[in-house]
Amino acid sequence: MTIDASQTAFPSPRRRGASRKRRRLALFGLVGIVLAAATALVLTALDDTIVFFRTPSEIAQRGETPGTRLRLGGLVKAGSISHDGPDVRFTVTDNARDMPVTYSGLLPDLFREGQGVVSEGVLQDDGTFKADTVLAKHDENYMPKDVADRMKAQGLWKGDEAGGAK
Secondary structure, three states, rough: OOOOHHOOOOOOHHHHHHHHHHHHHHHHHHHHHHHHHHHHHHHHHHHOOOOEOOOOHHHHHHOOOOOOOOEEEEEEEOOOOEEEEEEEEEEOOOOOOOOEEEEEOOOOOOOOOEEEEEEEEEEEOOOOEEEEEEEEOOOHHHHHHHHHHHHHOOOOOOOOOOOOOO
């Protein structure tokens, strides 16, 4: 009595290897799809939080709701700084819109009128920004070239007159 190999319950070693390769390939494909989906979800979730700061115009344009935690950046408007004990009030501007800021605490040494500032805090119901952190930016001599070029195009660059970077 001869047994036909095609009628046995066990596949041939050649078929077993092919199905193992197929399963491994399917597993790698599935892992790749899951990783791609996870990456897409993370990037979508981080889309708004990757921004280093928003200007007053961007905040107004986006219609941020009160209670939103964010970073506000711009220039300290001339004549807007007022001290009341440890509390400080000043206005951040991007030369298109202004936003009043309140802060309680010590200000950085570089903080002054006309200087770049980034403050982190919460947007209030009355439209003011309550900062819990204030960072003063270095002068424009430390700006990347593309940012300096945009400021020159808007007429805001003062580096050439002050002997700064060109």
